[in-house]
Amino acid sequence: MEAFTRSFPLEDIRVRASGDGRTVEAYAAVFDTPTEIHDQDGHYLEVIERRAFERTLNQLAPAGSRSTWRVGVFYNHGRTLWGTPSERGSMPIGTPVEIKADTRGLLTVTRYNRTDLADEVLENIREGAITGQSFTGGFLRSDPGRTPRGGYRADSSGKLRTVRRQEIALKEYGPTPFPAYPDAAVVGVRAEQAARLLADLPDDERARLVEMLRSGTPLEQPAPGPAAGPPADGDPAPGSAAEDPPVRHSARQTIAWATVRAEIKARRAT
Incomplete structure (x- = not known):
């Protein structure tokens, strides 16, 4: 199963009164939103269906004697800005408290650890310097079911093929400095x-x-x-x-x- 990465901008934040400021709510995926994608499958429109994470969440959720989610939380997928492995970034920055699919998308609730790296990430989220949330996973079922040789491309009229992701296996998620998907949000840094x-x-x-x-x-x-006054030369007009x-x-x-x-x-x- 080939791994895919999807990133989402943290457009807006709602602050809740409870907690100590270390629990972050953020969407890791948005449902039913056609989005232009360039990746190893080519150039196409992608739609993540509402039930795409249903099976994986049942498999990863705490169950029996296991009290924790079997999902990692890493900054930028444990990689550097250049995509190479990062020893420091490979340490988890948080622990999933809840992961669920709601009417909008896959909502994650994460308690950030009390480590230097987690503190840095939290501060950058609050200041708006980190503007994305992303996840890594595998597409188990899609429609169409097979990528054409050479990947998807626009047709002669420029129209892109729509690919519906019907089942996704979630591996890890976390904040990233490179948002690519246009409609998701961090919805809460709890606290004061x-x-x-x-x-x-x-x-x-x-x-x-x-x-x-x-x-x-x-x-x-x-x-x-x-x-x-009027915008200076070179400045964008309101x-x-x-x-x-x-x-x-x-x-x-x-x-x-x-x-x-x-x-x-x-x-x-x-």
């Missing part, structure tokens, strides 16, 4: 870490924003700061394709860290 970002706000504003973060209530758009894409929120009412930072910045400017 939000309060650190808001520490320099007045007490009433800090309390309001922390409560909104805890409850999952979407924040209002940032208050406008001083009037901005709303243009060159700008960063808007943050997308899931049905779980997640809150983007970028929005929190923008609101703090706007309030400082007033």
Whole structure:
């Protein structure tokens, strides 16, 4: 069974009140979302079906005398930025608490270890420097069932073949600096870490924003700061394709860290 890797951007984060800031909730896969893929199977559109992980989760979940999941959690698949094996990265950074398929995708709940590497990864997730979650596994059943010789390619009209992944064997997952899949999210770094970002706000504003973060209530758009002049030459115009894409929120009412930072910045400017 050939191993495949899929990565997902951590678009938004919801902070929960409970815990000590070391339990991270993040999607490792998104269901029913056609996504353009370039890999060893060629160039095609991939759709992961909702029941694709059903069998593997039953096999990997704690059972009988076994109290832990048989799934590894590693940073960047235990590899360096250049794809070579990393001795330090091959150490697990966390332990799965729960892995389940919901209406959106494969949701992982992971308690990060108290190690230097895990601390570094957590801090980079909070600061937005690590922007992806990925998993490694094998495709056991797909439709079409066999990859054509030479791999999938666009037809003469440029249309890509859609490949449906019907059963996937999960091996390991974890954060990665190279997101490739366009629609998934870290949905929670539990804790009080939000309060650190808001520490320099007045007490009433800090309390309001922390409560909104805890409850999952979407924040209002940032208050406008001083009037901005026209964009300088070479700068993207507001709303243009060159700008960063808007943050997308899931049905779980997640809150983007970028929005929190923008609101703090706007309030400082007033």
